[in-house]
Amino acid sequence: GQNIDQPTEMTATEGAIVQINCTYQTSGFNGLFWYQQHAGEAPTFLSYNVLDGLEEKGRFSSFLSRSKGYSYLLLKELQMKDSASYLCAVRSVQRNTPLVFGKGTRLSVIA
Amino acid sequence: GAVVSQHPSRVICKSGTSVKIECRSLDFQATTMFWYRQFPKQSLMLMATSNEGSKATYEQGVEKDKFLINHASLTLSTLTVTSAHPEDSSFYICSARMREGDTQYFGPGTRLTVL
Numbered sequence: 001g002q003n004i005d006q007p008t009e010m011t012a013t014e015g016a017i018v019q020i021n022c023t024y025q026t027s028g029f030n031g032l033f034w035y036q037q038h039a040g041e042a043p044t045f046l047s048y049n050v051l052d053g054l055e056e057k058g059r060f061s062s063f064l065s066r067s068k069g070y071s072y073l074l075l076k077e078l079q080m081k082d083s084a085s086y087l088c089a090v091r092s093v094q095r096n097t098p099l100v101f102g103k104g105t106r107l108s109v110i111a
Numbered sequence: 112g113a114v115v116s117q118h119p120s121r122v123i124c125k126s127g128t129s130v131k132i133e134c135r136s137l138d139f140q141a142t143t144m145f146w147y148r149q150f151p152k153q154s155l156m157l158m159a160t161s162n163e164g165s166k167a168t169y170e171q172g173v174e175k176d177k178f179l180i181n182h183a184s185l186t187l188s189t190l191t192v193t194s195a196h197p198e199d200s201s202f203y204i205c206s207a208r209m210r211e212g213d214t215q216y217f218g219p220g221t222r223l224t225v226l
Contacts, residue, residue: 033214042117042204042217043155087155098145098206099215103154 002026004102006088011108012078020073020105022088031091033099034062034073038084046073046086075107083109113139115207117218124195125226131191132221134205140185141207145215146178149202161188195225 003025012018024032031050035043049055049064049071061074073086085106089099114137124130134144143162147155159175161167161182169175179191188207192199204220 035217040202040220040222042220045214045216048214098157098160100157101155106152 002090002092002100004088004090004100006086006102006105008103009106009108011110012075014078014080014109014111016078017074017076018078018107020075020086020088020107022071022073022102024069024071024088024090024102026069026090026092026100028093029066029069029090030093032062032064032071033089033091034060034071035087035089035101036084037087037104043087078109080109080111083107113137113207113209113214113216115141115205115216115218117205117221119221120219121222121224123224123226126196127194129191129193130195130223131189132203132205132223134188134190134207134218136186136207136209136216139207139209141188141209142185143208144182144188145206146180146188146190147204147206149204149220155204158190192223195223197225199223200225 006022033048034046037043047062054063059076064071085104087104088102116135118133146158149155158173159167159169161180163182163185167180182188205218206215208215
């Protein structure tokens with residue numbers, strides 16, 4: 001089975017940096033995804049890691065350590081529009097299986 | 112990124128009626144589509160997985176006779192909520208991927224309210 005943990009809520013200040021952690025336990029790991037979901041909207045793809053290390057994409061970076069079952073999403077220069085839920089999702093090597101999502105971290109960016 | 116559309120975006124219906132939700136992949140052929148349900152402040156819960164041309168695989172606890180899924184083509188899947196009840200009120204989201212191992216792209220979701 002798969003188990004994914006991430007903090008329920010976080011608050012950060014506009015212009016600051018925030019790190020959202022995700023730990024997972026899975027058999028047959030084959031990649032970790034981060035999605036952003038604004039209230040009442042569907043998730044949008046942010047990043048994908050399958051090898052250890054840091055993937056940088058503009059203000060957002062995602063890190064993976066497969067040996068530790070750990071990932072984080074780093075958001076720099078926070079903007080008010082970054083207030084959303086951030087979902088960590090894990091893919092299995094098992095054929096024809098969907099992503100398994102964590103419960104999401106609700107980030108509030110304050111002035 | 113790939114584009115997935117859903118229709119309608121919002122629907123209100125009376126208890127006992129049926130509602131059909133369409134999910135389309137607009138610029139790619141989706142061999143697999145997934146249907147999720149999300150209650151307020153909760154995570155996405157997978158309902159079923161459908162492959163084009165074959166029967167959907169439902170998750171445990173999801174009634175296949177109540178939630179009818181048809182994946183008739185590589186660009187269209189439909190979810191029909193039959194005999195809807197107020198407890199079926201939720202946010203329904205479809206997701207599509209082109210091939211095994213590809214990124215899943217999500218539709219904009221359909222908010223269903225059953226009165």
